[in-house]
Amino acid sequence: MLDELQIIDLFFEKSEVPVDDCAYLPETSQIITGDSMVENTHFRLDWHPPELLARKLFQSNLSDVAAGGGDPQWCLLQMGLPGNAEEQFLKRFAAAFREECKENRCKLIGGDTFRNTTYIFSLTMAGRVRRPLQRRAHPGDAIYMTGTAGLSLAGMKHLTGEMKLTGSLQKRALERHLAPVARLDLARKLREMPDLHGMMDLSDGLLQDLERFARAAGQRFHLHLHSIPCDDELLPLMPALERAISGEEYELVFCAPAGLQQAPGFDITQIGRVITGPPGLTVFEDSSEGKIVIPESRGFEHF
Template sequence: MCRWRGCPQPAHPLSANVLSRGIWKSMQERDLIEQIRQLVGTESADVLQGIGDDCAVVEKNATTVWLISMDTLVETVHFDLAWHPASQLGRKAVSVNVSDIAAMGGKPCFVLLSLGLPTDFAESWTTGLMEGIRGACSDYGCLLIGGDTVCSPGKAVLTLTVIGEMAREKVIYRHGAKVGDVVWVSGSLGNAAAGLDLFKSGSQDDLLRFQPLLDAHLDPTARVELGGLLAQSQKVHAMMDLSDGLATDLSHLCRQSNVGARIMADQLPGQHLLREAAELLAANPVDWMIAGGEDYELLFTAAVDASAEVNRLARQSGCSLSAVGRIVDGCGVVLKNSSTRAEAVEQIISYQGYDHFKRKKS
């Protein structure tokens, strides 16, 4: 039976039937990933974790595992050359991939690059891009060891594969959250989304005023040190990085852990500058914080009695932490507003973050 249309004929997951216009429009990103996992997912004794986490986890030896992840950046989807300098784009391409390694608690080792460029790209641009990649690799202690280059018919496309390693028994997966756990996030939320909206809407004066928000979009930092310390502590039950927004990413974590979550709006970590940008653009800062995406902070859960230790580790890594809610029995993610009014104080926010295949409102 074809899972895609309910028809009796078998269908290849990437056939024309599967990718027909009507079905593609109705799909969400998580649905596509789940279909791929069901139809072509790999099972092997050496693969400890396949599709469904920040990284694939593959046995290296009896005590150590490889962590492998891949991310793609596409022009006009993830970056705009009108405001994204080549060197910072190179750095970002590395950081967003290394963030997946950090989310498991590992150390990045190697990077592979696939680069698709139109024929009219200037040599100076590619030089800047590679300087950014080289600089970020140096910062994270990993090496670019190979890849591929192709001619793109239109837009620039960068795909990086990152390979890391760590102790087998200390890998932190998404699926371990427990009822009663505290939900933690590192750093501040919403900055990158606000920066992107400022690039799209702000005047030159506004851009200069909000430089930290712009930098969050242009050149994020992966929390490798914090992730490693949390893994070594073995105090964390589940962890992932925030790439699609708190609402969606926490929904993934809860779904894989068979739990729900309640988030407190007044505990979300948003900078004062974020609220100033929201006022300027007539935006809701909470929307940026829960659904903006591209935060590349760590989202994790731990028992209440681990709070002092995880805060100590955050201070050791030079990173702030915020307790934003609790894991609860049930399913889905609920945002509780700080309003004292009796009506409408809770809102279901499951999967309300970024989705590549979500239909735009006309």
């Protein structure tokens, strides 16, 4: 069986394989993205009430649009529904989805429904863009991320019983995993920085996402594990390498000259640097780059 990248290769000429989650269309100054959520692959009905499913579907696509430098414009929803789909489930899903569209000024323009054994939600979203933010980086850049990493994985592990969280940490972890919010506001600030070279969103974990970013940019990325910012309470409970494989965080990762400072409402941390070298990712224990770490797993793959 082919993996996702091999399948993508089948559909494109070598020179045209897309390297970004969003496609940039200069003709109409748009970026377009499409992301699906499939029952038992991406979500479980017993964990995800329909409201949260609708929000997560919307926000995961919005996150791509935000990271691409866009403002949401319209979306199109294709849904596979089982024969026993309940009216209440659909009503609640639709109401939450409409609210997301309204809050984010994104017009639902159409869609399609079809019968399937399980629920499938495929969304296509378009965003208006003045300056597309693609996966570019210059040697010498610092690699930054917004917010923290780890809470989403912790939330999932709490749900599966692998971790036992309590109190406000449990609440934050479950919220992050079940009801993530795209960093559209921060993306809007970042895209105004003239020397921001490239950006993407953190959806599959830093190890996978930075590897793709580095290859798309044609540069070598060095990740410093101990620099990955983490929720204070989670920090002692989750090894740095696990923070690096936590996906569905929907934080932003970007490359810009070193020296950016955190500030109120500008919640960023340097987690590595870009050097000249064969495209790809090297993982170091910390910013001294004294010890290379070879991860056993790159994290969860949905396909």
